[in-house]
Amino acid sequence: MANEVCLRTLGLDRPWDIDQYRSIGGYEMLKKIFSEGITPEQIIEEVKTSSLRGRGGAGFPTGLKWSFISRNAPGQKFVVCNSDEGEPGTFKDRDILRYNPHQLVEGMIIAGFAIGATRGYNYIRGEFIEPAQRFQDAIDQAREAGFLGENIFGSGFDFDLNVHLGGGAYVCGEETALLESIEGKKGQPRYKPPFPAHFGLYGCPTIINNTESLASIPMIMEKGGQWFKDLGVENSGGTKLFSISGNINNPGVFEISMGTPFFELLEMAGGMKDGRPIKAVIPGGSSSPVIPGEQMMDLTMDYDSIQGAGSMLGSGAVIVMDDTNCMVKVLERMSYFYYEESCGQCTPCREGTGWLYRVVSRIENGQGRPEDLALLDDVTEKIAGRTICALGDAAAMPVQGMLKHFRDEFEYHIEHKRCKVGS
Amino acid sequence: MGFKNAPMSTVKPVENKESLFSAEVRAEIDKAIAQYPEEWKQSAAMPALTIVQDDNCGYLTEELMDKVAAYLDMPPIAVYEVATFYSMYELKPVGKHKVCVCTNVSCMINGSDRIVDHMENKLGIKLGETTEDGKYTLKEVECLGACGGAPMFQIGNKYYENLTPELVDSILDGLE
Ligand SMILES: Cc1cc2nc3c(=O)[nH]c(=O)nc-3n(C[C@H](O)[C@H](O)[C@H](O)COP(=O)(O)O)c2cc1C
Numbered sequence: 131m132a133n134e135v136c137l138r139t140l141g142l143d144r145p146w147d148i149d150q151y152r153s154i155g156g157y158e159m160l161k162k163i164f165s166e167g168i169t170p171e172q173i174i175e176e177v178k179t180s181s182l183r184g185r186g187g188a189g190f191p192t193g194l195k196w197s198f199i200s201r202n203a204p205g206q207k208f209v210v211c212n213s214d215e216g217e218p219g220t221f222k223d224r225d226i227l228r229y230n231p232h233q234l235v236e237g238m239i240i241a242g243f244a245i246g247a248t249r250g251y252n253y254i255r256g257e258f259i260e261p262a263q264r265f266q267d268a269i270d271q272a273r274e275a276g277f278l279g280e281n282i283f284g285s286g287f288d289f290d291l292n293v294h295l296g297g298g299a300y301v302c303g304e305e306t307a308l309l310e311s312i313e314g315k316k317g318q319p320r321y322k323p324p325f326p327a328h329f330g331l332y333g334c335p336t337i338i339n340n341t342e343s344l345a346s347i348p349m350i351m352e353k354g355g356q357w358f359k360d361l362g363v364e365n366s367g368g369t370k371l372f373s374i375s376g377n378i379n380n381p382g383v384f385e386i387s388m389g390t391p392f393f394e395l396l397e398m399a400g401g402m403k404d405g406r407p408i409k410a411v412i413p414g415g416s417s418s419p420v421i422p423g424e425q426m427m428d429l430t431m432d433y434d435s436i437q438g439a440g441s442m443l444g445s446g447a448v449i450v451m452d453d454t455n456c457m458v459k460v461l462e463r464m465s466y467f468y469y470e471e472s473c474g475q476c477t478p479c480r481e482g483t484g485w486l487y488r489v490v491s492r493i494e495n496g497q498g499r500p501e502d503l504a505l506l507d508d509v510t511e512k513i514a515g516r517t518i519c520a521l522g523d524a525a526a527m528p529v530q531g532m533l534k535h536f537r538d539e540f541e542y543h544i545e546h547k548r549c550k551v552g553s
Numbered sequence: 554m555g556f557k558n559a560p561m562s563t564v565k566p567v568e569n570k571e572s573l574f575s576a577e578v579r580a581e582i583d584k585a586i587a588q589y590p591e592e593w594k595q596s597a598a599m600p601a602l603t604i605v606q607d608d609n610c611g612y613l614t615e616e617l618m619d620k621v622a623a624y625l626d627m628p629p630i631a632v633y634e635v636a637t638f639y640s641m642y643e644l645k646p647v648g649k650h651k652v653c654v655c656t657n658v659s660c661m662i663n664g665s666d667r668i669v670d671h672m673e674n675k676l677g678i679k680l681g682e683t684t685e686d687g688k689y690t691l692k693e694v695e696c697l698g699a700c701g702g703a704p705m706f707q708i709g710n711k712y713y714e715n716l717t718p719e720l721v722d723s724i725l726d727g728l729e
Pocket residue numbers: 183184185186187188189190192212213214215216217300301302303304305306338339340341343344519520521524
C-alpha cells in the first residue's frame with residue numbers, strides 16, 4: 131500500500147493549498163472532534179490503538195508519550211513539531227512540508243487539543259527556507275479559515291502555531307536541544323529527567339514529535355487506530371516514509387507499509403545503478419549500523435526486522451551502496467560529521483568523536499597502525515551510553531557496524547596502505 | 554520542581570531602540586518577537602540574527618551582534634553564543650553568492666567530490682574561500698536533507714539538485 135497517509139495528497143496539482151486539502155476531506159476530522167464532542171482521552175486512546183511509534187528515530191509510542199502530560203494541570207502547555215531533519219540520509223519531512231503542510235497543521239491542532247496546549251511551534255531546519263514558507267502559508271490559510279486562533283469553531287478551544295527556523299546544527303534535532311534553541315540559546319541538550327512532558331519549552335509541559343508522526347494523526351483519527359495499525363505488521367503499525375538514496379536509479383521518498391520487504395523498496399527505487407551488486411545498506415540514517423547488502427535483501431522494513439539484524443530503523447533513511455564504495459572512506463565521512471556536530475558539552479562525545487575521526491582518517495590515508503582497530507573498538511565503547519544525549523551513541527554505532535561487517539577492508543587498508551576496492 | 558528556566562536578561566534595557574536598526578529591520582524583528590511569549594523576547598535571537606545578517610550582505614559583525622543584544626534586552630555574550638554555535642551565521646564577510654555544497658555520504662557516493670573539484674577549479678578558490686571579486690563563496694555543508702537529488706548545493710533560498718559539472722556551470726554563470 132503506497133501513499134495512504136502522509137503523502138496522500140501527492141496526486142493533487144497544488145496539494146499545499148487549503149482548498150485542495152479540503153477537497154479530499156482535510157480538516158473534516160478536526161471539525162468532527164468538536165461537533166461530536168470527541169474527548170482528549172478518546173484521541174489519546176485512538177493514537178495508542180494505532181500503535182504509531184515516533185518517526186523521528188527513537189520509535190517511542192506516540193500515544194503513550196501524550197498520556198504523560200497532565201492535561202488538567204494549570205498553566206501553558208506546548209506542542210512542538212520536530213522538522214529539523216538533520217539525520218544524514220533523511221529527506222522525508224521536507225516532502226510533508228512541501229506537499230502536505232495542512233495535514234501537519236491539522237495534526238498539530240489535534241495534538242494540542244489532546245494534551246490541552248494552546249500554542250505550538252514547528253522547528254524547521256534553517257536551510258528549508260522554501261518548505262518553511264509553504265508551511266507558513268498553510269498556517270496563514272488555516273488561520274483565515276478559522277482552524278487556528280481563538281475559540282475554534284465555537285469549541286472554546288484556542289490554538290495557534292508558529293514556525294521557528296533552525297540555524298544549521300544537527301544536535302538541535304535532539305528534542306531538548308531543540309527546546310533550548312527555541313528559547314534563543316545555543317542548542318545543547320538538557321539532562322533528562324525531567325522529560326519535556328513535565329519540563330519542556332519555557333519550563334512548561336510539552337510534547338515534541340517528529341513531522342511524520344504528527345502528520346499521521348488526522349488519518350489515524352479519521353480511519354481509526356486499528357486501520358492504521360493494520361497497514362503495518364506486529365510491533366510496527368502503519369505506513370512509513372522511507373527516504374532512499376545512494377547508488378540507485380530512482381532515489382526518493384516512498385510511503386509504504388511497515389514490513390514491506392527491502393527488495394521491493396529497492397525495486398520501487400529503480401534498482402541498483404548500472405546493475406552493480408549491492409554491497410552495503412545503512413537502513414535508518416547515518417547513525418544506524420550498516421548492514422551487508424546480501425543480508426539486507428532478506429530483511430523487511432520494520433522495527434523488529436532491522437533490529438534483529440543489529441541495526442535500527444531510525445528515521446527510515448536508507449542509503450544504498452554498491453561495490454565501488456570503500457567502506458573506510460564512507461566511515462571517514464560519517465565520523466567527520468559527528469565530530470563536526472558534537473555540541474561539546476560531554477567529554478566522551480566531544481573528545482571521542484575527534485578520536486574516531488582522526489583514527490579512521492589516518493587509516494583511510496594509508497597511515498593506519500596495526501593497533502588502530504582495537505583503539506576504535508575501545509573509543510566507541512567509552513562514548514556509547516556515557517553522554518547526555520544520543521549523539522554520542524549515534525557517532526559510535528556506525529563505527530561499530532562497519533568494524534563488525536567490513537573489518538577486513540579496514541585491515542587491508544592498514545596493511546597495504548591503500549584501498550581494497552578497485553585494486 | 555527544582556528546575557528553573559528564565560531568559561538571560563540585561564539589568565538595564567537600553568533606551569532609543571529606534572536608533573539601532575532601520576525601520577524595516579525593526580519591523581521584521583518585531584514580527585519575530587511577537588511569535589513568542591512576552592517575557593521570552595530572547596527567543597527571537599535566532600530570527601533577529603538572520604534578519605540582520607541578510608541585511609548586511611550575509612554576515613554578522615560584533616557591532617551588529619551587540620545591537621541585537623541591546624534590542625532584545627540580552628547580555629551580548631548570550632547573543633555571541635548563539636551566533637557562534639549555529640553554522641548558518643557568518644562571522645566574516647562572504648561572497649554575494651554563498652554556494653553551500655553538501656559532501657555528506659549520499660552526496661559523496663553520488664560524486665560530490667567531482668562537483669567540488671569542478672567548482673574549485675572554475676572559481677580558483679578552495680572550500681571555505683571567497684573569490685577576489687567578492688562574487689562567490691564556496692562552503693562545505695553537512696547533509697541538507699535532499700539526498701534524493703544528490704549531489705546538491707544550496708544558493709540563497711534555493712536547492713539545486715542532481716548536479717553535473719555542466720549544470721553547475723550554467724547555474725553559476727547565470728548568477729548576476
Ligand atoms: C543527535 C540527535 C538528532 C536528532 N535529530 C532529529 C531530527 O532531525 N528530527 C526528528 O524528528 N528527531 C530527531 N531526533 C530525535 C528526537 O530527539 C526525538 O526523539 C523526536 O523528535 C521525538 O519525536 P517522535 O517520537 O515523533 O519521533 C534526534 C535525536 C538525536 C539524539
